[in-house]
Amino acid sequence: MCGTGEYTTGWVGTGASKSDKKIGVVGLTLFDLRRLGKVDKLGMVGVNGGKFPAIRKHLDENIGGAYKDMDLSFDEYPEQGKVDPEAYKTAIDKMSPGEAVIIFTPDSEHATVDNCASSIKQFKGTHHPIALYAIERGIHVLVTKPATQLLSHHNELIAAARKHNVCCFVEHHKRFDPVYSDAKARAQTLGEFNFFNAWMSQPKSQLETFRAWAGKDSDISYYLSSHHIDICCWILQDIAVPTRVVASAATGIATSEPYNCVPQTEDTITLLVDWQSTKSPKHKGTAVYTASWTAPLKAGVHSAQHWYYMGEKGDISVDQAHRGYDVTVDETGKTCMKYSPSESGHFDGQRGYGYISIEKFIDAARSVNAGVTKPADYDTHGLPTIANTVLTTAILNAGRISLDEKRAVGIKKDGETWVLE
Known part of the structure; x- marks a missing residue:
């Protein structure tokens, strides 16, 4: 999980989000998919490792304390006490082909006030470099929308995903509403x-x-x-x-x-x-x-x-x-x-379209890894692949x-x- 903010964890630096995503979507979904046997080892990547103690406390209280059988373990990058805008490279370098990266970083994460020209050519997004770095190493990628700000960058990701034979989806969850x-x-x-x-x-x-x-x-x-x-x-x-x-x-x-x-x-x-x-x-x-x-x-x-x-x-x-x-x-x-939990005390939000959009990507990656399907197959399914968006x-x-x-x-x-x- 690249990005540790509201949509991933529900934590916004000063406490739990005041929005409807108070305990996040990405992390909660993946913790539940691990409970269901669809994923195994998890990791989170941010820029400031000093945030992780508060994030873990938040997750323990609001997910671990709310649902049964939730394993909340995950590796963290960068380490506590370190600040590293390129920690995603360290995390991805430890992965193997066929594993998956989910990118929910804001487009402003690496930006500076000195880069404030109004032209789109000066906008500095994070989705493209992280996605490309992962794809080139044989990693499946799900990236939040908008996938990129530049059409040229989007085209690069299409070409890279085809070259390296991996799934690259865009998290346009409205398609699953x-x-x-x-x-x-x-x-x-x-x-x-x-x-x-x-x-x-x-x-x-x-x-x-x-x-x-x-x-x-x-x-x-x-x-x-x-x-x-x-x-x-x-x-x-x-x-x-x-x-x-x-x-x-x-x-x-x-x-x-x-x-x-x-x-x-x-x-x-x-x-x-x-x-x-x-x-x-x-x-x-x-x-x-x-x-x-x-x-x-x-x-x-x-x-x-x-x-x-x-x-x-x-x-x-x-x-x-x-x-x-x-x-x-x-x-x-x-x-x-x-x-709200199910009658048995387990997480019960599997029918939400935010959950479904992530699960569809995980299912596609697992199917490709098993040799049952090819990444290009999903372009014909109406799913939000990088080519279809x-x-x-x-x-x-x-x-x-x-x-x-x-x-x-x-x-x-x-x-x-x-x-x-």
């Missing part, structure tokens, strides 16, 4: 694509949390719109392809009191994307993807997330912030992960360039590789 999965199936019956509109937002308080990297190393479009852009690309796989992106942004809130983010931080980003039918030259569609981290503080939900799809023969509306069954807790708001990165990267260079950006296929114009 039963509502989204059902919507995709129904969209296949609606004929040619015409229009898609997505909105995703988080309250302004998130700017306090993300001030260290907001506008410097990533933006709200990469952070939030990546969810619904991937869902749209997934629905439109074999139906249409994106051809042109134009971006627009609202500003002024994030850069003002009390948030004081760097001058190039956008509040809200909208991408307008043209889509061309793969079967009918006359059918073109448009999609609008908007993401904001300046929603009202008392909006009632932590993440507003809804989208609308219109096809030739019908439409679909999805509102995942109000899904008909809500659990709201004073400390964390609405919860999506099932943390390339257009998500293409759209996000094109949107960033469009904002920075104030122009439309084309997307096209050059041979077998997607490129930007």
Whole structure:
């Protein structure tokens, strides 16, 4: 496990997260998969080894104390008392081909204030170097979204995974949400694509949390719109392809009191994307993807997330912030992960889509190791492999360039590789 923060452990440095991921997702899922016999030895990689005593205490109290038969043992990198931004190399060097790495590092982890130019070319992500280092050593990789900020880096990972014959998945967990999965199936019956509109937002308080990297190393479009852009690309796989992106942004809130983010931080980003039918030259569609981290503080939900799809023969509306069954807790708001134990006292959240997305990757890696399947097989299954998610990165990267260079950006296929114009 590369990355020891909220999504992995639920620990955010000052204590347990106040979000709905109070005991994490990745670590909890892998501890449970070990209980079920699907994984064995575990390790965690951070930058500061001094955090591990607090993380272990947090896990012991909130996982070990809550569920039966949970083995919470794991190796830690770097060692306590050491700070090492490249500790992931030490950890991966001790692994063997066929083992697996799950990457949940923030794109800002290695960034510095000196690297704050607004151009995407200056954004310094951690996903690409860690994933490439692992893949080149025959290690299967699951990387959180967005896989990379640059389309060129995404293409490198596709090529490396094929060369080294390993699974490389992107943790687009929304694909495993039963509502989204059902919507995709129904969209296949609606004929040619015409229009898609997505909105995703988080309250302004998130700017306090993300001030260290907001506008410097990533933006709200990469952070939030990546969810619904991937869902749209997934629905439109074999139906249409994106051809042109134009971006627009609202500003002024994030850069003002009390948030004081760097001058190039956008509040809200909208991408307008043209889509061309793969079967009918006359059918073109448009999609609008908007993401904001300046929603009202008392909006009632932590993440507003809804989208609308219109096809030739019908439409679909999805509102995942109000899904008909809500659990709201004073400390964390609405919860999506099932943390309550089963009747026997064991962890009982195996049906959550965050759990399923990790388990699908582990199952694929185990199957490839056993010689039952090949990594390329999963590209045909609709799973979020590195190859199947390339257009998500293409759209996000094109949107960033469009904002920075104030122009439309084309997307096209050059041979077998997607490129930007």
